[in-house]
Structures are given as structure tokens and as C-alpha cells.
Amino acid sequence: MTAKDAVEQAYRDHWSRLLALLVTRLRRFDVAEDGLQDAFLAAARTWPHQGVPANPAAWLLTAAHRRALDRIRREDNDRRRLPLLVTDLIAEDVVPPDPDPDAIVDERLRLLFACCHPALSPDARAALMLRFGAGLKTAEIARLFLVPESTMAARLTRAKAKMALAGIPLRRPAAEDLPPRLSVMVKVVYLLFAEGYRATSGPELQRPELAAEAIRLGYLLGELLRGDDEILALLALMILQHARRDARIDGEGRLVLLADQDRTKWHHDEIDRGLELVRGLGPASGDYHLQALIAAEHSTSGVTDWPRIAGLYAELERRTGSPVVRLNRAVAIAEAGAPQEALIVLDNLDEALPTNHLVPTVRAELLSRLGRRAEAVAAFDAALLLVRTDAERAHLERRRADQA
Amino acid sequence: MEYALLIYGDEKVWASRDEEQGRDNNVRHERFAGMLARRDAMRGGKQLALASSATTLRHSDGDVSITDGPFAETAEVFGGFYLIEAADLDAAIALAKELPEGVVEIRPIVPMAESGS
Numbered sequence: 001m002t003a004k005d006a007v008e009q010a011y012r013d014h015w016s017r018l019l020a021l022l023v024t025r026l027r028r029f030d031v032a033e034d035g036l037q038d039a040f041l042a043a044a045r046t047w048p049h050q051g052v053p054a055n056p057a058a059w060l061l062t063a064a065h066r067r068a069l070d071r072i073r074r075e076d077n078d079r080r081r082l083p084l085l086v087t088d089l090i091a092e093d094v095v096p097p098d099p100d101p102d103a104i105v106d107e108r109l110r111l112l113f114a115c116c117h118p119a120l121s122p123d124a125r126a127a128l129m130l131r132f133g134a135g136l137k138t139a140e141i142a143r144l145f146l147v148p149e150s151t152m153a154a155r156l157t158r159a160k161a162k163m164a165l166a167g168i169p170l171r172r173p174a175a176e177d178l179p180p181r182l183s184v185m186v187k188v189v190y191l192l193f194a195e196g197y198r199a200t201s202g203p204e205l206q207r208p209e210l211a212a213e214a215i216r217l218g219y220l221l222g223e224l225l226r227g228d229d230e231i232l233a234l235l236a237l238m239i240l241q242h243a244r245r246d247a248r249i250d251g252e253g254r255l256v257l258l259a260d261q262d263r264t265k266w267h268h269d270e271i272d273r274g275l276e277l278v279r280g281l282g283p284a285s286g287d288y289h290l291q292a293l294i295a296a297e298h299s300t301s302g303v304t305d306w307p308r309i310a311g312l313y314a315e316l317e318r319r320t321g322s323p324v325v326r327l328n329r330a331v332a333i334a335e336a337g338a339p340q341e342a343l344i345v346l347d348n349l350d351e352a353l354p355t356n357h358l359v360p361t362v363r364a365e366l367l368s369r370l371g372r373r374a375e376a377v378a379a380f381d382a383a384l385l386l387v388r389t390d391a392e393r394a395h396l397e398r399r400r401a402d403q404a
Numbered sequence: 405m406e407y408a409l410l411i412y413g414d415e416k417v418w419a420s421r422d423e424e425q426g427r428d429n430n431v432r433h434e435r436f437a438g439m440l441a442r443r444d445a446m447r448g449g450k451q452l453a454l455a456s457s458a459t460t461l462r463h464s465d466g467d468v469s470i471t472d473g474p475f476a477e478t479a480e481v482f483g484g485f486y487l488i489e490a491a492d493l494d495a496a497i498a499l500a501k502e503l504p505e506g507v508v509e510i511r512p513i514v515p516m517a518e519s520g521s
Contacts, residue, residue: 117493119493119497122428165491165512166510166512167405167407167490167491167492167496167512168492168493168494169491169492169493169494169495173494174494174498177494192467
């Protein structure tokens with residue numbers, strides 16, 4: 001391996017961990033980041049001549065720490081901030097990397113809890129998680145968020161300034177605050193994934209690279225939180241959904257429904273991993289767990305157990321009260337062989353989801369299946385008023401014509 | 405760190421309190437202030453008179469205009485504040501949760517050495 005490769009590998013393997021160590025010790029995001037950047041530049045300059053050090057992480061940490069302190073000394077000419085920061089640091093110019101894996105886990109978690117603090121905006125939390133959890137560069141995050149790099153740089157700077165000025169702590173939340181804070185952290189990952197799975201902006205229907213980053217964060221949190229069922233359930237859910245990415249879009253860039261997907265395009269190794277995670281979960285408890293169980297049911301190679309899926313949706317609807325979940329439950333009930341009952345479940349959904357064309361679409365298909373053709377045509381007309389993509393409009397028009 | 409806890413609310417509700425409700429409110433605030441004092445977190449605080457008593461002064465182009473009323477006419481108005489000492493934002497939030505008011509904005513105070521020009 002060349003020295004250049006060694007620097008790149010050190011970046012991949014150690015950047016996030018080293019940053020967590022530096023931030024928790026210096027209590028300054030900006031200085032820690034800049035110091036670490038300086039250290040990697042120094043490594044790229046010196047390793048080719050002096051050779052790759054025996055312990056690259058220790059070398060980088062020492063170099064980054066020294067450079068970060070230099071920066072603090074330079075900016076604090078009048079030393080106003082020094083008493084706060086450096087009393088325990090000035091003396092230890094050489095910091096060995098912490099050998100205790102528990103301490104590393106703790107430092108990384110503290111950093112991520114700070115990134116997901118409820119006092120930060122949801123956008124800022126997601127960007128900070130990608131920066132400090134996934135270790136992406138600003139330009140990469142900007143690409144994922146479909147904004148110019150300068151916009152993302154400003155957003156990150158603003159978020160880091162808020163963290164420092166508002167006094168967002170770098171520590172584990174108090175025991176009584178832990179469950180809601182964990183939920184916020186898991187939600188950040190979920191929202192990143194959801195945007196990747198079904199994009200709400202940009203020209204693409206799905207953005208697999210964003211979904212893949214969310215899964216990486218899910219793995220990281222699963223590792224750091226050791227067996228927290230909520231994050232493991234979300235991880236399973238994400239893996240199972242993401243495994244179908246190549247089958248979800250057809251040759252013309254249109255979304256393909258589950259029943260019509262080419263299963264040979266599913267990533268079966270990933271599905272196996274997701275199913276294994278689902279089996280390892282405790283008794284069904286949270287929303288992500290129920291969704292993971294539904295995704296697992298859809299991923300099995302045998303006959304889909306629609307009554308079970310309808311039951312899981314019923315439980316999810318009871319917990320969330322979500323009209324979208326209710327719509328899915330109606331479809332599952334119909335697939336389980338009870339279209340009449342499904343029609344009743346659809347009642348009142350038009351008020352809850354007045355702009356969603358899927359409500360009249362599902363109703364139309366159910367009426368068609370029951371042979372109530374005139375009513376089905378009326379429902380297709382209602383759906384055509386709401387549908388937004390050309391592909392779906394064409395499909396609805398074909399289905400409407402079929403009723404004649 | 406020092407934080408200001410800024411209290412906002414519907415002044416109509418405040419203004420329509422009868423004597424007993426006013427006393428209850430005072431008791432709640434005395435309790436809160438006592439809790440702060442016991443934790444050595446109390447650094448000050450005041451209740452403001454109703455916004456209708458406010459006078460607003462504006463400098464522009466060397467002129468000074470003086471108008472009746474608060475700076476912004478909004479449904480929810482600034483009604484009072486506490487200054488507290490807390491280790492960090494989480495500690496400040498924990499204290500602010502005890503404050504018996506509907507909306508509380510938490511603002512860090514700029515340290516004295518840095519607040520000068």
C-alpha cells in the first residue's frame with residue numbers, strides 16, 4: 001500500500017472516531033474539524049517521505065490535537081476563552097488514542113446526541129448526522145440534499161454556531177430524557193432514508209445513495225446503542241426496502257408496484273440480512289418494528305400472508321392514527337379476499353387525504369373487482385382529477401376504459 | 405452559562421385574572437424562584453407591566469419619534485423574564501420546564517467580557 005492509499009484508508013477508517021474524540025475534548029466543532037483537516041493534510045505531505053506511522057490513528061490524533069490547540073491560541077489572543085477550554089488540555093500535548101472501546105462508543109454517541117438535539121432544526125440535524133455520523137464532506141451532503149455547496153456550508157456553520165452559543169452539551173442525555181432523545185436520533189435516520197426511498201424533490205423517484213447513507217448511519221447507531229430494538233427495527237426496515245431498489249423503477253424511470261416487480265432484481269443477500277435482523281427483535285413493540293414485520297412479509301419468497309399484513313397494519317393504525325396506514329390496511333384487506341370490507345375501511349379517507357389520488361384509485365379497483373362498474377368509472381374519474389404524473393394518468397385512463 | 409428565560413403569552417388572559425388567580429400566579433412564580441435559589445441558579449428576573457403601558461422610541465435620520473404601545477403588536481406578548489445560571493442548554497431546559505408559563509424562550513446571555521464593543 002502506498003502512503004497515499006494509507007492516508008485515504010485512515011480517512012475512511014478513523015475520521016469520524018477521531019473527530020468525536022477531538023470534539024468532546026475541545027468542545028468546539030469548528031476547531032476540531034479544522035484541526036483534523038490540517039492533520040490529514042500533514043499526513044499527505046509527510047507520510048510519503050517519512051513513511052506511514054505504525055499507528056496512523058494515534059499519529060493523526062496527536063497532530064490534529066496540537067493543530068487545534070494552535071488555532072485556539074491564535075484566535076484567543078486575549079485568552080478569554082482559554083480558561084474554559086484548555087485547562088486540562090495544554091499540559092497533554094500528546095494524546096494517545098483511547099484504548100477503551102467503551103470510551104470511544106461513548107464519545108461518538110455524545111457527539112451524535114448533540115447533532116440530534118431537539119433545539120436544532122430537523123434539516124440541521126440531518127446534515128450534522130451526515131457530517132459527523134457518516135463522515136461525509138460538505139460537498140457530498142450538499143449533493144444529497146440537492147442544494148449548492150455554499151448553501152450547505154452555511155447551514156452547517158449556522159448549526160455549529162447554534163450548538164456553541166446555545167450551550168448544547170456534548171454528553172449523554174439524563175436518564176429521564178433518554179427515550180425521547182433516542183427517538184429523535186432514530187427519526188433523523190428514518191427521515192433521511194424516507195427521502196432516499198421516495199424522493200420528494202429532484203428529478204428522481206428514489207435516491208439510493210441517500211438511502212444507503214441512512215443505512216450506514218443505522219448500522220453505526222445499532223453498533224453504538226447495542227441492541228436498542230427501535231434502531232435495529234428501523235435498520236431492518238431500511239435494509240428490506242432498500243433491497244428492492246433495482247426492481248422499483250422500470251426502464252422508463254417509473255415506479256413499479258410490489259406485485260409487478262421482477263424479484264430476480266431484488267438484492268437477496270440484503271433481504272436475508274434484513275430478515276435475520278427482524279427475527280432477532282424482541283416482541284413487536286414500536287412503529288418501526290411493525291413496519292419491518294410488514295416489509296419482511298412482503299420479502300418472503302412464498303405466498304404473501306395478506307391477513308397477517310392486514311393485522312399488522314391494523315395495529316400500526318391503532319398506534320399512529322395515520323390515514324396513509326389506513327389506506328394500506330384497506331389494500332391488504334382486499335388482497336386477503338375481503339374487498340367489501342376494504343371499501344368500508346376506505347370510508348372517510350377522502351376527507352383525511354383530500355389530495356391523494358390513491359384513495360379514489362384503490363376504491364375504483366375494489367369496485368371494479370366487485371363488478372360495480374358504473375361506480376368504478378366514477379371513482380376512476382375522481383382519481384384522474386387528482387393524479388399528478390403522466391405515467392399514472394395513462395394507467396388510470398386504461399383502467400377506466402377497461403370497465404366498459 | 406447564563407440564560408434568559410423569556411416569558412410570552414396572551415395578555416388578555418393575564419389581564420383578565422381576578423384577585424385569587426393573580427395570587428395563585430404569584431405563588432407559582434415564588435415557588436419557581438425559590439427552586440432556582442435553592443439550586444443556586446437564580447440571577448434575577450422581573451415581571452413587565454401590560455404592553456398597553458409601553459412607549460416605543462425610534463431613532464431614524466437623527467430624529468426621534470415616540471409612539472404609544474409596544475414595538476410589535478402581536479397576539480402573544482413578552483411579559484417577563486428570569487436570568488438563570490445553568491451548565492448547558494439541557495440543564496437550562498430542565499429548569500425552564502418548571503416555569504409555570506405557556507411559552508418560554510431560552511436565550512443564552514453573552515458573557516460580559518465579550519459583550520463590550
